[in-house]
Amino acid sequence: MPSGDGLLIRAKAVGSRMSAAQAREIARIADGCGNGLIDLSQRAQLQLRGISEATIAEALRRLDAIGMLAPSADAERVTNVIASPLAGLAAGAFDANAMAVELAAELQRDAAMRALPPKFLFLLDDGGALSLADVEADIRIEAIANGAVAIHIADVPDRAVFAAVNDALDVALRLARAFIELRDRHANSFRRVRTLVEALGADALPRAAGLVMRVSREARAPARWAHIFGAQRRGAVAFAGVGAPFGRWRAEELAAVADFAEGEGTGELRLTPWRALLIVTPDEDNARRVVSRAQDHDLITSADDKRLAVIACPGAPECPQAVAETRAHVMDLAPLAQMIGGADGVGLHLSGCAKGCARQSASPITLLACAEGFDLIENGGADGAPRFRSLTFEAVLRELSARASGRAQ
Known part of the structure; x- marks a missing residue:
């Protein structure tokens, strides 16, 4: 690439x-x-x-x-699978690494899967020690209390398709094939499951796959x-x-x-x-x-470590789509970002373009690089509506300092 x-x-x-x-x-x-x-x-x-x-x-x-x-x-483009970090080591309802290998083989075998968008992501959470609850994915297989699994789709956290562990991959692949079919019908306008759900509703994808989602009351802490x-x-x-x-x-x-x-x-x-x-x-x-x-x-x-409070994409010149550098001043901003950090500890997302590749979820502050400096977005992602536009770095420092000290208006 x-x-x-x-x-x-x-x-x-x-x-x-x-x-x-x-x-x-x-x-x-x-x-x-x-x-x-x-x-x-x-x-x-x-x-x-x-x-x-x-x-x-x-x-x-x-x-x-x-x-x-x-x-x-x-195969490289469509094999996007995240598995539980301690799979096979800590107790889990299934071996997420073994399931990942099986899923990857099926994605590579089935030529139809090549129609999936390049960033379409599967997630396998075995219910073990390190939860993947805060990781966004298009289709997620999660262990639940009774030894079964819940298969969720993006942006629908409160409902799932329930299945036995041995049937989990079949359900996930049916959902993926249904996504391809719906995407084709709509002129490839859906980049991810989230955009499909926004356009067609939560039930469209499982219905196209011949599946039914039911209320999911189980939610693991990230x-x-x-x-x-x-x-x-x-x-x-x-x-x-x-x-x-x-x-x-x-x-x-x-x-x-x-x-x-x-x-x-x-x-x-x-x-x-x-x-x-x-x-x-x-x-x-x-x-x-x-x-x-x-x-x-x-x-x-x-x-x-204060460096964890900032998420920044590579920016220019490494990324050709980035408008400007993103990491030149991050160490100056990290202490302030730590003070305004959200529930996951991240206070600041610096993005070189509106795609926001480094972080899809909202941050307390997102700085979007623009030709004149940075747009500042509050409690949103890189595609959100800016509160301020074209701030200089000095103005960014003032705004973050005000929020860190509780003086933001």
Whole structure:
């Protein structure tokens, strides 16, 4: 995929599991074939940046050798699946990683699925220790109390199709095929399930799939950063949660984390949609040592880190659609963002364009880059109505300072 800093390629993970050896080789590929930068996306995927035309073939060959390359461009485009970070380790109603592999195989086998939009996302939440309740997806399979699953569609949180675990993928795929059919009937006007629901109503998609949604009274609390970062134990599983600012890892940082996973851990990492890596360890003492070593690299190891309060896309020049830089001043804004943080701790979303790729949900403050500075949107996303337009950076600082101190009018 072309970007402003060269080609971008994904190290495609199916499910949440990655070995230390795979992580180390990804770091080497990024360093030798790209610009040494790796993004961990909100879809729990690693993206290598700055790949050149001269090195793309070698990079793809090496990713294929470690099992982190989709079999084709079509398969890469439609295989978008997030699985529970601790799948297979912590107790869950089903193995979300095994289900992810099965779902990916079906998406790649069925040629009709190639009509899905590139960002169409499936989510598999096994009901285990780290809930994915705060992660948006088009179709989500969630474990419920009686050992069955609820299959939800985007923007309809209070109703679901209920099924046995063994039937979950069949239901999800029926919904996906119905989405393709409805999208085709409406001249491909629906980019995601959310836009279909907005246009046709909540019942249109399940009805087209021959399914019925019923009231869903179960709602899991989302995982909080306090449950993710630092040394943790969830049931029988110990791990260290480590992040990089804005999900942007340097090759040497990822290589160091791979070393931590082998030296103090089980040799296994887990990918998360919170832009953090989990290093699985035998016990909490090992996890604490990982945290100490990660701090030497200035990585994020605490839920209190102010850098977590800001979400920012790469911006210009890396993204050709971005109007301006987004990360030049983020460290100046992070303390203020932390003070006005919402329920999930995020206080500020900086977006280079109205697509708002880095965060689809609302933030207390969203700054949208424009030719004259930034538009400021309150309690909305990048596509929301601005409260102020074309603010300079100094004006942005004043507005955020006022809100942080409770003086906003």
